[in-house]
Each structure stands twice: as structure tokens, then as C-alpha cells.
Amino acid sequence: MCLGIPGQVVEFLEVSDQLARVDVSGVGRIVNIGLLEDVDLAVGDWVLIHVGFAMSKIDEDEAALALASLQLMGRAFDEELEAFWSSRITNEAGGR
Amino acid sequence: MRFVDEYRDPAAARALVSQITELAGDDHFKFMEVCGGHTHTIYRHGIEHVLPPSVELVHGPGCPVCVIPMGRIDDAIAVAETRDVVFTSFGDMMRVPGGEGNLLQAKARGADVRFVYSPLDALRIAVESPDRDVVFFAVGFETTAPSTALTLLQAREHNVTNFSVFCNHVTIVPPIKAILESPDLRLDGFLGPGHVSTVVGQRPYRFVPAQYGKPLVTAGFEPLDILQAIAMLLVQIREGRCDVENQSPRVVKEDGNPRALRLLAEVFELRPHFEWRGLGFISQSALKLRPEFAAHDAELRYSVPGVRVADPKACQCGEVLKGVIKPWECKVFGTACTPETPIGTCMVSSEGACAAYYNFGRLHREAAVALGRPV
Numbered sequence: 001m002c003l004g005i006p007g008q009v010v011e012f013l014e015v016s017d018q019l020a021r022v023d024v025s026g027v028g029r030i031v032n033i034g035l036l037e038d039v040d041l042a043v044g045d046w047v048l049i050h051v052g053f054a055m056s057k058i059d060e061d062e063a064a065l066a067l068a069s070l071q072l073m074g075r076a077f078d079e080e081l082e083a084f085w086s087s088r089i090t091n092e093a094g095g096r
Numbered sequence: 097m098r099f100v101d102e103y104r105d106p107a108a109a110r111a112l113v114s115q116i117t118e119l120a121g122d123d124h125f126k127f128m129e130v131c132g133g134h135t136h137t138i139y140r141h142g143i144e145h146v147l148p149p150s151v152e153l154v155h156g157p158g159c160p161v162c163v164i165p166m167g168r169i170d171d172a173i174a175v176a177e178t179r180d181v182v183f184t185s186f187g188d189m190m191r192v193p194g195g196e197g198n199l200l201q202a203k204a205r206g207a208d209v210r211f212v213y214s215p216l217d218a219l220r221i222a223v224e225s226p227d228r229d230v231v232f233f234a235v236g237f238e239t240t241a242p243s244t245a246l247t248l249l250q251a252r253e254h255n256v257t258n259f260s261v262f263c264n265h266v267t268i269v270p271p272i273k274a275i276l277e278s279p280d281l282r283l284d285g286f287l288g289p290g291h292v293s294t295v296v297g298q299r300p301y302r303f304v305p306a307q308y309g310k311p312l313v314t315a316g317f318e319p320l321d322i323l324q325a326i327a328m329l330l331v332q333i334r335e336g337r338c339d340v341e342n343q344s345p346r347v348v349k350e351d352g353n354p355r356a357l358r359l360l361a362e363v364f365e366l367r368p369h370f371e372w373r374g375l376g377f378i379s380q381s382a383l384k385l386r387p388e389f390a391a392h393d394a395e396l397r398y399s400v401p402g403v404r405v406a407d408p409k410a411c412q413c414g415e416v417l418k419g420v421i422k423p424w425e426c427k428v429f430g431t432a433c434t435p436e437t438p439i440g441t442c443m444v445s446s447e448g449a450c451a452a453y454y455n456f457g458r459l460h461r462e463a464a465v466a467l468g469r470p471v
């Protein structure tokens with residue numbers, strides 16, 4: 001759970017819950033971008049994702065580096081990716 | 097030659113290693129890497145073996161899974177076994193042993209324990225199952241706590257009343273202080289945690305040079321980042337300086353993430369004291385929910401035993417977490433205690449020093465050979 005996974009912002013979703021769709025190694029998931037409220041974030045930007053939240057904006061080189069070193073981690077990274085893929089954060093998270 | 101390739105830029109790695117060797121000279125230096133992510137990289141890439149014998153790395157308390165004491169796991173299990181509760185947790189916490197077994201065993205006994213990737217996943221389960229009470233087992237340093245904070249704010253905003261948090265968030269500075277105060281350890285400097293620092297920034301570490309006269313360099317997670325940070329520590333020492341420096345200024349900002357820090361202040365307050373596995377009670381070292389969030393505070397909603405449970409006799413996690421012994425020096429390492437049957441927490445998380453060494457220790461020799469260093 002301590003790893004940060006790099007993902008690329010594909011699309012911004014509903015504003016109130018501050019969600020964005022990101023692409024991580026070809027798989028799209030929704031993450032929360034509320035922690036980057038003070039940061040200029042555009043489609044195509046890279047972010048470091050931790051437990052479903054974008055933690056920091058990084059540049060493309062850093063993203064590539066981070067991904068390369070994560071891939072070397074082997075099992076720890078596989079588990080983190082599987083966990084990430086299991087995530088079902090949606091833009092209907094609000095109560096009814 | 098696999099490992100040379102893995103160093104991405106072997107020439108740069110060699111250059112850094114020879115700079116470190118030269119700077120260290122005949123003296124002996126002991127640096128602590130605070131963060132579990134660094135420990136993982138260090139073992140994964142055999143960094144200890146490419147360093148000259150004059151530079152020793154000791155592992156610190158920065159693996160949030162490793163520092164949760166037995167008693168809190170028992171509390172978690174008690175909540176999980178409460179009627180109508182769905183207990184959600186990061187996967188890493190499932191196998192952490194408490195006095196009464198672990199969460200996976202509670203699940204096998206019938207408790208509804210589910211693994212989640214994010215606190216937002218836990219919140220979603222609560223929204224989807226209004227007749228159940230969903231509890232999220234929150235662990236982690238300042239890296240993770242802002243995510244819990246935002247999730248709680250959303251729960252409140254959307255009035256998700258069947259969602260609560262069992263808060264075990266801890267803060268990074270007090271354990272560093274505790275280690276600096278500890279008589280068993282003579283350290284010459286610190287590798288500061290990378291991800292935590294993206295949130296807290298550089299400022300909170302200033303006491304390390306100011307009050308204790310030790311340099312601290314926050315570093316990224318690449319093997320080269322770590323080598324460079326070690327060189328930066330040695331340069332400071334040789335130049336007679338003692339500062340907080342930043343090896344990865346593009347990632348870690350001086351002020352951290354002000355938005356995340358505001359969220360922490362809005363949702364959490366400091367506990368007067370909190371027990372750390374192996375380190376004992378450390379004052380003001382952990383977070384609990386502010387009274388405004390009492391409705392979402394699992395500690396107030398459920399009766400938890402709250403009993404302090406001593407670590408098993410055989411377990412030496414405390415010494416490992418303080419860097420007093422290396423993982424393989426623990427008497428049960430690799431025999432009674434393995435990642436499949438962990439006795440202590442350091443063997444559970446892949447970031448724990450014992451698990452990292454268990455999984456990757458054998459790579460040391462190969463890495464050293466690949467980098468052309470005699471072992």
C-alpha cells in the first residue's frame with residue numbers, strides 16, 4: 001500500500017467529488033484528485049497515485065522512471081496493480 | 097549482467113559508489129533510511145553490497161504496517177466481529193498478527209472482512225449496503241492520512257451514516273525523534289522518506305540538524321536516488337555542514353502539499369500518545385478523528401478491548417524497526433518467521449525490512465558482482 005503508481009489523466013469527471021479517469025499501464029480507473037486542488041492539472045498530465053488519490057503531479061520522464069523501477073519490484077508491484085484494478089471508485093459515490 | 101541493466105545508468109551508479117567510497121575514507125558511517133519503500137529498494141537492488149563497508153545502512157520505522165501494535169489488531173478484529181459490520185482493510189494489514197490471530201482468521205471464522213484498495217472503495221461499499229455498517233481500517237503516515245480525511249469529508253457531505261473509520265494513522269516526526277533519543281543507536285544521518293515528504297515537505301525535519309546535529313536528505317525511490325542521497329549526506333559531513341537537503345526537488349517541495357496538510361488539520365487531531373510496535377508509547381505520534389467527526393469514529397461507535405498486548409517473546413521487530421539489529425540477526429528469521437507464517441510485522445508487508453530481506457537478500461551478492469565489486 002506504500003507504492004505510488006504513475007497514471008496519466010484521461011478525462012475529468014463530475015466536479016463536486018473531484019474525480020478523474022486515469023490510465024495506468026493501459027487500464028483506466030477513476031481516482032480522486034482533490035489533493036491536487038492547488039495544482040494546475042490538464043488531460044495528458046501524469047500523476048502519482050496512492051490508495052485511489054492523485055498525490056502529486058509528475059512529468060512524463062519521472063512517470064517512466066517510476067514505472068520502470070516499480071516493474072523491477074516484482075511481486076509487490078503486481079499486488080499493488082491488482083489492488084488498483086480491483087478499485088471501483090465511481091462518480092456516483094454520493095449517498096442516495 | 098542483469099543487475100547492471102537494472103541500475104539503469106550503471107556508469108552513474110559506479111561513479112556515485114566511488115564518490116561515496118572516497119568521501120567516507122577510513123571512517124565508518126551509519127545512516128538510517130526511515131522509509132519502508134527505501135528499505136525495499138535497498139534490498140531489491142543490493143545497495144548495501146555495492147556500498148563500501150565504511151557506509152552502513154540501518155532500517156527505520158517507516159513501514160506503517162510494521163508499526164501497528166498487537167493490541168490494535170485485536171481491536172480491529174473485535175470491530176470486525178461486531179454484528180452487521182463490514183470491515184474493510186488494505187490487503188497488507190490482513191496478515192498482521194495480533195494477540196488473537198489476524199484479520200484473515202477472523203474472516204475464516206465468519207467475520208465480513210473485505211480487502212479494499214482505497215478508503216473511497218470502503219465508502220462505496222457503505223453507500224451500496226445501507227443496512228450494513230462499514231468500517232475502514234485506516235493505517236499509514238501522512239502519505240495516506242489525507243486520503244482518509246477526504247473520504248471522511250465526502251462521507252459527511254453525502255451523509256453516509258453507516259461509514260466509520262478505525263483510525264491508526266501515525267506521524268513521521270515523533271518516531272524519528274524517539275530514535276534520536278534512543279541510547280542504543282549511534283547514527284550519522286538520515287535518508288528522509290520520499291512520499292511522506294511530498295505531503296509534509298522539508299520543514300518538519302529541521303529539528304534533526306538543529307537539535308540533534310544530524311544531516312537529513314529526503315530521497316526518491318530509485319537506486320540511483322538513494323546512492324545520490326548517501327553521497328549528499330557525506331558531502332555535508334565532510335564540509336562540516338548539517339542541513340535538511342532534498343535529493344528530489346521536483347517531487348518533494350519545501351512546503352509539501354498545503355492542501356493535504358489543511359485537510360489533515362481539518363479532520364484529525366493528535367492523540368496524546370500511541371503505542372508503536374517495538375518502539376513503545378510515543379507521545380503525540382498518531383492521529384485521531386476530531387470531535388466533529390465522532391459519528392464516523394469507529395473507536396466511539398464500537399466497544400474495542402483497547403488492551404495492550406506484549407509482542408511474542410521470540411519477536412525482535414522492535415530492534416529491527418530501530419535499526420539495532422539486521423533482519424537476519426533475529427533468532428526466528430527465515431525459520432519460524434517467514435512471509436507465509438509471519439511472527440512479527442516486519443515480515444508481513446513487502447516493505448517490511450524482514451520481508452524485503454527474505455525476498456531479496458540473496459540478490460546482494462549478484463548485484464555486487466554485476467557492479468564489479470568484490471564481495
Ligand code: SF4
Nearest residue numbers: 413426433440443450
Ligand atoms: S524475523 Fe520476524 S519476528 Fe524477527 S524481527 Fe523480523 S518480523 Fe520480527
